[in-house]
Amino acid sequence: MDTFDVVVVGGGPGGYIAAVRAAQLGMSVACIDAWKNAKGKPSLGGTCLNVGCIPSKALLESSENFERASHQFAEHGIQLGSVAMDVPTMQKRKDKIVDQLTSGVAYLFKKNKVTSIHGVGRFTGRKGDLTMLEAVDGDKITAVSAKNVIIATGSVPRAIPSAPVDNIDVLDNAGALALTEIPKRLGVIGAGVIGLEMGSVWRRLGSEVTLLEAMEGFLMAADEGLAKEAHKILTKDQGMRIELGAKVTSVQKTKKGLTVGYEQAGQALSIEVDKLIVAVGRAPFTTGLQLDQVGLATDERGFVPVDGHCATTVPGIWAVGDCVRGPMLAHKAEEEGVAVAERIAGQQPHIDFNHIPWVIYTAPEVSWVGQTEQALKAAGVKYRVGSFPFAANGRAKSLGETSGFVKILADAVTDRILGVHIVGPFASELIAEAVVAMEFSASSEDIARIVHAHPSLGEVLHEAALAVDGRALNM
Numbered sequence: 001m002d003t004f005d006v007v008v009v010g011g012g013p014g015g016y017i018a019a020v021r022a023a024q025l026g027m028s029v030a031c032i033d034a035w036k037n038a039k040g041k042p043s044l045g046g047t048c049l050n051v052g053c054i055p056s057k058a059l060l061e062s063s064e065n066f067e068r069a070s071h072q073f074a075e076h077g078i079q080l081g082s083v084a085m086d087v088p089t090m091q092k093r094k095d096k097i098v099d100q101l102t103s104g105v106a107y108l109f110k111k112n113k114v115t116s117i118h119g120v121g122r123f124t125g126r127k128g129d130l131t132m133l134e135a136v137d138g139d140k141i142t143a144v145s146a147k148n149v150i151i152a153t154g155s156v157p158r159a160i161p162s163a164p165v166d167n168i169d170v171l172d173n174a175g176a177l178a179l180t181e182i183p184k185r186l187g188v189i190g191a192g193v194i195g196l197e198m199g200s201v202w203r204r205l206g207s208e209v210t211l212l213e214a215m216e217g218f219l220m221a222a223d224e225g226l227a228k229e230a231h232k233i234l235t236k237d238q239g240m241r242i243e244l245g246a247k248v249t250s251v252q253k254t255k256k257g258l259t260v261g262y263e264q265a266g267q268a269l270s271i272e273v274d275k276l277i278v279a280v281g282r283a284p285f286t287t288g289l290q291l292d293q294v295g296l297a298t299d300e301r302g303f304v305p306v307d308g309h310c311a312t313t314v315p316g317i318w319a320v321g322d323c324v325r326g327p328m329l330a331h332k333a334e335e336e337g338v339a340v341a342e343r344i345a346g347q348q349p350h351i352d353f354n355h356i357p358w359v360i361y362t363a364p365e366v367s368w369v370g371q372t373e374q375a376l377k378a379a380g381v382k383y384r385v386g387s388f389p390f391a392a393n394g395r396a397k398s399l400g401e402t403s404g405f406v407k408i409l410a411d412a413v414t415d416r417i418l419g420v421h422i423v424g425p426f427a428s429e430l431i432a433e434a435v436v437a438m439e440f441s442a443s444s445e446d447i448a449r450i451v452h453a454h455p456s457l458g459e460v461l462h463e464a465a466l467a468v469d470g471r472a473l474n475m
């Protein structure tokens with residue numbers, strides 16, 4: 001049996017990054033990962049690379065290009081005649097990107113001398129300070145032991161009994177990313193991040209999209225003003241139908257598709273759709289790990305309990321990413337992976353969980369970091385608001401992307417930035433400046449006094465910072 005300094009269970013962004021960082025720090029490392037792609041081949045990178053962040057962004061880009069070509073190129077004087085969408089080609093491009101990136105992880109493992117073991121990892125016990133594990137791949141069982149184990153087993157889609165997924169008509173994220181035809185009518189249960197991103201892809205390609213959201217409010221974790229603006233753009237401007245307070249009660253297959261029954265404000269209603277995506281959140285995944293063999297158990301919500309440094313209660317066993325508390329985001333998983341590897345190596349890394357950015361890759365994009373207005377109000381914090389619209393920015397005008405705004409919330413006394421909320425073009429990129437500023441405890445005046453290139457979208461952030469003090473220049 002081989003003994004390693006570190007064995008990582010799970011090869012997603014939390015696990016593979018932890019493995020690479022531990023190897024960089026001179027440790028002997030193995031990573032056990034169970035993922036098989038649609039062709040039945042091992043494929044590293046977890047949910048993110050195989051059926052999450054990356055394929056969804058590939059389809060978002062293709063569908064956005066289609067929409068631009070269909071509706072926006074004409075005003076630039078570009079005449080294309082009729083524009084047609086070849087969905088299998090779009091899917092081939094997406095699959096190629098996924099293949100390149102998942103093979104890239106295998107390459108990184110080779111380069112960093114990380115031993116890659118395909119199979120389902122499970123704990124078999126402890127011998128002194130060593131943790132014993134097995135990787136099970138069919139009949140093949142590989143036993144390993146380790147001084148440190150990092151659990152990075154990720155998450156899976158949450159299921160609801162009223163809409164069982166078959167990935168033919170009722171789809172989870174994997175099914176939604178693999179459609180080969182454009183559904184005429186697409187239903188989505190859950191108007192959260194996946195629902196909005198996948199709904200956007202298929203709406204742009206021509207589907208009539210209806211989202212059924214159980215909560216009475218839209219994007220309730222986001223800043224209320226931001227959510228209101230995003231809702232207006234996605235529904236009024238783009239034609240997505242979003243039904244709030246809609247509780248799905250049944251899904252029935254009919255000759256013409258699916259009938260989705262739901263209750264809204266005490267009324268029994270239904271919609272007819274051709275395909276239905278279920279996107280009601282994700283649940284931590286630890287099935288088959290045999291946590292009990294090392295004296296661990298999940299909490300009542302299924303997460304592996306960890307402290308602020310991702311340590312479990314068993315010395316030498318750590319857990320990172322979607323299977324532990326905190327936002328289920330790839331960048332959060334990666335930073336935890338790095339931090340754990342460094343802590344094992346005796347370093348003192350730190351992650352600031354207050355400054356993890358969120359991005360929703362609709363068009364326009366939605367992003368935020370830090371506190372929302374409603375949270376500040378609830379906490380009784382006095383703050384000032386500076387807001388500036390993309391419509392008054394030259395770069396946004398030339399891009400033809402003028403919807404949305406940047407809003408900065410700053411402490412009324414110290415002027416320290418408490419939150420930044422963006423709906424607008426390239427919000428995913430713009431939020432990085434806000435994260436850096438907040439990490440360095442910047443005030444709104446700091447951003448207001450930084451020179452921003454002209455014309456650039458960054459000027460909207462600059463003007464919003466000026467607006468905190470009532471001195472925006474171009475409004």
Ligand code: FAD
Pocket residue numbers: 009010011012013014015032033034035045046047048049051052053054056119120121122152153154155173194285286287288289320321322323328329330331332333
């Ligand atoms: P995962 O990526 O889930 O990886 C876990 C790995 O562990 C998997 O390979 C799994 O097979 C393996 N595994 C599980 N159990 C075992 C076992 N016992 N033995 C061996 N292997 C095991 N996040 C963002 O930040 N940005 C985005 O744009 C974004 N888009 C997304 C889009 C979609 C459609 C979805 C579904 C998710 C998206 N996410 C996004 C979330 C992101 O994918 C997750 O937060 C991230 O993948 C979590 O990383 P992880 O390493 O914790 O787990």
Ligand code: NAD
Pocket residue numbers: 160189190191192193194195197212213214215219246247248279280281282327328329358359360361
């Ligand atoms: P989500 O939590 O973002 O949204 C789920 C939505 O479904 C919520 O609005 C919730 O109120 C609603 N819901 C729950 N039960 C319901 C029911 N029975 N009927 C109707 N609505 C119901 O979850 P998601 O969209 O499934 O995505 C899962 C996670 O994956 C996200 O929270 C995020 O962490 C990650 N993700 C991130 C990105 C990104 O960073 N761009 C993209 C996709 C996914």
